[in-house]
Amino acid sequence: xxxxxxxxxxxxxxxxxVLYLTVIVxxxxxxxxxxxxxxxxxxxxxxxxxxxxxxxxxxRLKLEQGVVLNEIYVERKARExxxxxxxxxxxxxxxxx
Numbered sequence: 001x002x003x004x005x006x007x008x009x010x011x012x013x014x015x016x017x018v019l020y021l022t023v024i025v026x027x028x029x030x031x032x033x034x035x036x037x038x039x040x041x042x043x044x045x046x047x048x049x050x051x052x053x054x055x056x057x058x059x060r061l062k063l064e065q066g067v068v069l070n071e072i073y074v075e076r077k078a079r080e081x082x083x084x085x086x087x088x089x090x091x092x093x094x095x096x097x
Contacts, residue, residue: 067073078084
């Protein structure tokens with residue numbers, strides 16, 4: 001073997017080793033990124049489920065607010081808790097501008 005061939009052979013071996021290590025590193029990075037992607041997807045699903053629960057709770061609260069603000073409900077509570085009554089006709093007065 002000549003010196004030129006020996007140096008060329010060593011360079012080829014070094015390049016092959018670097019390429020081999022690069023492929024291994026890239027493969028490990030792909031696996032790590034896939035794992036991270038799956039973990040983020042699972043977290044996203046959990047957050048979406050929690051979001052749906054919060055939306056349902058918000059809807060129930062809005063419905064309850066509608067009931068609480070209902071005129072009949074307010075009138076009944078005024079009668080029960082505050083002892084308020086509708087005035088009799090003789091006690092009503094019309095105010096004109």
